[in-house]
Amino acid sequence: xxxxxxxxxxxxxxxxxxxxxxYTAGSDAERxxxxxxxxxxxxxxxxxxxxxxxxxxxxxxxxEVQALGKAAVVARPATLRTILQYAVENRLVDxxxxxxxxxDAGEITELANFAALEEYLAKLPRGLTTAEEQEIARLTGMPxxxxxxxxxxxxxxxxxxxxxxxxxxxxxxxxxxxxxxxPQWLPVASSPLGNLEWNVVRAMHLAGRCIDCGSCADAxxxxxxxxxxxxxxxxxAQAQFxxxxxxxxxxxxxxxxxxxxxxxEFIR
Amino acid sequence: MPRIGVFICHCGENIAGTVDCAAxxxxxxxxxxxxxxxxxxxxxxxxxxxxxxxAIKEKRLTGxxxxxxxxxxxxxxxxxACAEAGLNxxxxxxxxxxxxxxxxxxxxxxxxxxxxxxxxxxxxxxxRNRPLFPINVPVTKTALVIGGGIAGIxxxxxxxxxxxxxxxxxxxxxxxxxxxQLSETFPTLDCSQCILTPRMVEVAQHPNIxxxxxxxxxxxxxxxxxxxxxxxxxxxxxxEKTCTGCGACIQKCALKKIPSEFNAGLGLRTAIYVxxxxxxPNKPVIDRDHCTFFQTGRCKLCERACPTKAIRFDQQDExxxxxxxxxxxxxxxxxxGTDFFPEYGYGEQKDIITGLQFERLASASGPTQxxxxxxxxGKVPDTIVFVACAGSRDPAKGIAxxxxxxxxxxxxxxxxxxxxxxxGKAYVFYMDIRAGGKMYEEFVRRAIEEDEVHYVRGRVSRxxxxxxxxxVKGVDTLLxxxxxEIEADxxxxxxxxxxxxxxxxxxxxxxxxYDQYHFLAEAHPKLRPVEMNTAGIFVAGACQAPKDIPxxxxxxxxxxAKVLGLxxxxxxxxxxxxxxxxxxxxxxxxxxxxxxxxxxxxxxQAIEHEDIKTRDGKLIKTVARVNQGVCQGCGTxxxxxxSKSIDLQGFSNEQIFAELVAL
Numbered sequence: 001x002x003x004x005x006x007x008x009x010x011x012x013x014x015x016x017x018x019x020x021x022x023y024t025a026g027s028d029a030e031r032x033x034x035x036x037x038x039x040x041x042x043x044x045x046x047x048x049x050x051x052x053x054x055x056x057x058x059x060x061x062x063x064e065v066q067a068l069g070k071a072a073v074v075a076r077p078a079t080l081r082t083i084l085q086y087a088v089e090n091r092l093v094d095x096x097x098x099x100x101x102x103x104d105a106g107e108i109t110e111l112a113n114f115a116a117l118e119e120y121l122a123k124l125p126r127g128l129t130t131a132e133e134q135e136i137a138r139l140t141g142m143p144x145x146x147x148x149x150x151x152x153x154x155x156x157x158x159x160x161x162x163x164x165x166x167x168x169x170x171x172x173x174x175x176x177x178x179x180x181x182x183p184q185w186l187p188v189a190s191s192p193l194g195n196l197e198w199n200v201v202r203a204m205h206l207a208g209r210c211i212d213c214g215s216c217a218d219a220x221x222x223x224x225x226x227x228x229x230x231x232x233x234x235x236x237a238q239a240q241f242x243x244x245x246x247x248x249x250x251x252x253x254x255x256x257x258x259x260x261x262x263x264x265e266f267i268r
Numbered sequence: 269m270p271r272i273g274v275f276i277c278h279c280g281e282n283i284a285g286t287v288d289c290a291a292x293x294x295x296x297x298x299x300x301x302x303x304x305x306x307x308x309x310x311x312x313x314x315x316x317x318x319x320x321x322x323a324i325k326e327k328r329l330t331g332x333x334x335x336x337x338x339x340x341x342x343x344x345x346x347x348x349a350c351a352e353a354g355l356n357x358x359x360x361x362x363x364x365x366x367x368x369x370x371x372x373x374x375x376x377x378x379x380x381x382x383x384x385x386x387x388x389x390x391x392x393x394x395x396r397n398r399p400l401f402p403i404n405v406p407v408t409k410t411a412l413v414i415g416g417g418i419a420g421i422x423x424x425x426x427x428x429x430x431x432x433x434x435x436x437x438x439x440x441x442x443x444x445x446x447x448x449q450l451s452e453t454f455p456t457l458d459c460s461q462c463i464l465t466p467r468m469v470e471v472a473q474h475p476n477i478x479x480x481x482x483x484x485x486x487x488x489x490x491x492x493x494x495x496x497x498x499x500x501x502x503x504x505x506x507x508e509k510t511c512t513g514c515g516a517c518i519q520k521c522a523l524k525k526i527p528s529e530f531n532a533g534l535g536l537r538t539a540i541y542v543x544x545x546x547x548x549p550n551k552p553v554i555d556r557d558h559c560t561f562f563q564t565g566r567c568k569l570c571e572r573a574c575p576t577k578a579i580r581f582d583q584q585d586e587x588x589x590x591x592x593x594x595x596x597x598x599x600x601x602x603x604x605g606t607d608f609f610p611e612y613g614y615g616e617q618k619d620i621i622t623g624l625q626f627e628r629l630a631s632a633s634g635p636t637q638x639x640x641x642x643x644x645x646g647k648v649p650d651t652i653v654f655v656a657c658a659g660s661r662d663p664a665k666g667i668a669x670x671x672x673x674x675x676x677x678x679x680x681x682x683x684x685x686x687x688x689x690x691x692g693k694a695y696v697f698y699m700d701i702r703a704g705g706k707m708y709e710e711f712v713r714r715a716i717e718e719d720e721v722h723y724v725r726g727r728v729s730r731x732x733x734x735x736x737x738x739x740v741k742g743v744d745t746l747l748x749x750x751x752x753e754i755e756a757d758x759x760x761x762x763x764x765x766x767x768x769x770x771x772x773x774x775x776x777x778x779x780x781x782y783d784q785y786h787f788l789a790e791a792h793p794k795l796r797p798v799e800m801n802t803a804g805i806f807v808a809g810a811c812q813a814p815k816d817i818p819x820x821x822x823x824x825x826x827x828x829a830k831v832l833g834l835x836x837x838x839x840x841x842x843x844x845x846x847x848x849x850x851x852x853x854x855x856x857x858x859x860x861x862x863x864x865x866x867x868x869x870x871x872x873q874a875i876e877h878e879d880i881k882t883r884d885g886k887l888i889k890t891v892a893r894v895n896q897g898v899c900q901g902c903g904t905x906x907x908x909x910x911s912k913s914i915d916l917q918g919f920s921n922e923q924i925f926a927e928l929v930a931l
Contacts, residue, residue, distance in 0.1 A: 089863040089864070089865065090862055090863055090864050090890075091863070172861060173859070173861055173910060173911040174856055174859060174861055174911070175852075175856065175859040175911055176911070177910065177911060177912055180912060182922060183921055183922050183925030183926070183929075184925075185912075185925070205910045251864075251865075251867075251868060252868075253865045253868060253869075255865075255869070255908060256865055256866065256867075256868045256869030256904075256908055257868045260776075
């Protein structure tokens, strides 16, 4: 934590960046909230521990943040993956952001460009943890009817607050399709069918793009595990098309890129 | 307020037989916005069309729904009628009451109510239609012909002789293709090279033809009238401008034992070589895979021998970008090798050869100067067995089709052999004799009757060596299925004609369809046999299906005629059914966020980047733009766009949604 504060202070003092986006203590002991440190003395407010789960890359695209100038961002691996996916999707130009990757022992690695990010991520373990795998297996192991009933029951609780959309780094459309009323694709009110439609549409929009940061589930006030929908789709995209979003700047979006060795097992 | 006219066609009994047209007319009149609803026996007839025209004028219609047959059939007819009455043709839509309703359902109330539904959704769509105007695109009057065999040569000459420019690309060092390898051609037995080489020379000298040999198509983008092709000119290692074709380098080359591709592996060549003496252009090429210099870094004997210093070891592949308006694919075929047949010895028997190899043996310019000698010891064979349908018509071998030319060339081979070796015996094992063609049947009869070729109807099950001879075991199915065993000195397999090994990747480069055997697929097997499904790309010769020379030449001329038809206009007018990226009020200007994931989804490379700028030139954002000339209106980008910032004109999200809601 100290090295992070020192690094942030040095960067701000040297004016190498105009803002350091990191975490600071939240309203209670269990929460952290984002901090936008613009002055060297703010650096000491930075914290980094298990509470710091939110994907801060989301803020990199906000016009208000971009107006501040070059940003450094305290980055979990998911944050780094987001930045690379932003590169794929034409959101960020190279070297526009300085990523401060925090290692297991609290050591800070400065990653100034996409190539450095790719290299850093290549060394980290990939794939799901055993617990995550079991979670997915339990879900996909359910018979179709049971799984359908499970999601119906889960999504019935959705209140359409769109917190998932706000937290998701890849939901950056300036006009989300839910806000379109000519034509009105998705009903405005929270209703079982409409909730299902919204969450399925969001999951499809993220298939092959989701970098699995889990921010959507963290943000959900109803505690719906919408991240599981995305995770299963990500697994599917990986198995079918070898999609590994967030690990490189190569544009190989599974939904729009044809490769001769695509399995196409789903076409019967 | 919309003022929609609905016109219901009986199509004689086709629709009225199962649909209650009067009820549909009445129901349509009740739909909000419909001010005119009539039915008529044949809407496509002159009086029918006049009804539409008069209604447009009298009722001041803002949209027309014709409930009749498939839009594929008569949409142009009705749209033209609307245009003649002063209504934008794209404000006319068709409800398909025939193929989608009357033809596929029984006569009952449900059928009529489905017809009413179909009319209703089209009325809702038409209310949201906007006037559209055709897009005019210029035509680049240059044709690209891929493949320099007889098909490509013929197509190129026909186009060039009509005064249009042609770029001919051939991947081998010389044009000529398989026809240049043939000895004599059926059914007239005239020398193949004698009739082909003058054409090859004509190609090389034609002012309208640009010839690229030892070159391949690298990329093809664009669309009818406006293709952009990238040609890879492989490094020949020869400066073609200074080389005089004297052949001194070939004399000097130390490597002389490389199997010659032109002689189908029966002859030998050097590492720097000209495939055959009449090659066009008559400039050698260095085979880098064999050349001593490229393999070991030392030699350069040819460079020292060259009197004009034309050898360029450091030559690199060159990429040429050209704009063309039409493409003719004439990439030809390959024949299966003898190694394809386990029952005939896996290609390990030297004296079992393919028909193409026999052509080289029988050719005066071949490795034996036209004397039929068997490859193993050079003996003139006393007995030859010809096996027709080797691989062809054999679903178990994965080749279910007939290779078409084998019956004829096998008869020719047997005949040529008998002409050269009078005492020799020739046997032909066949399944059926397919000799449909002018003078073809007579030719086969001549082989059997005058030249005494023994035709055995049956298949060969096994061929194996015994005492320097080949034992051919087969069956004669015409004599109570008697087993036949022949001791032959040489066996010629009429192996199946197959697509080029890279036909699939070429088809993918050109974005055209191909069949399960990787032959290129024509747009319609009967009525559009030389067009491909991608507009502006045509097909000629055996890359489409097995063909003989006369058929290939006819198809090549047909393709040339299609190209010339396209080039007869300066501009092409195309339907404005294309995708557009939306625009909206500031500060967004467009809901497109510029992620450009649609770029890779577009199969036609129609997505471009567009900068939206303020008046003083400050960049606001970069969004996608659809090139209207390139867009084919497939709608893939529309489906992919997360923010629905792209719409297909004439099939907008709003229209489709209204149609669904109307159901």
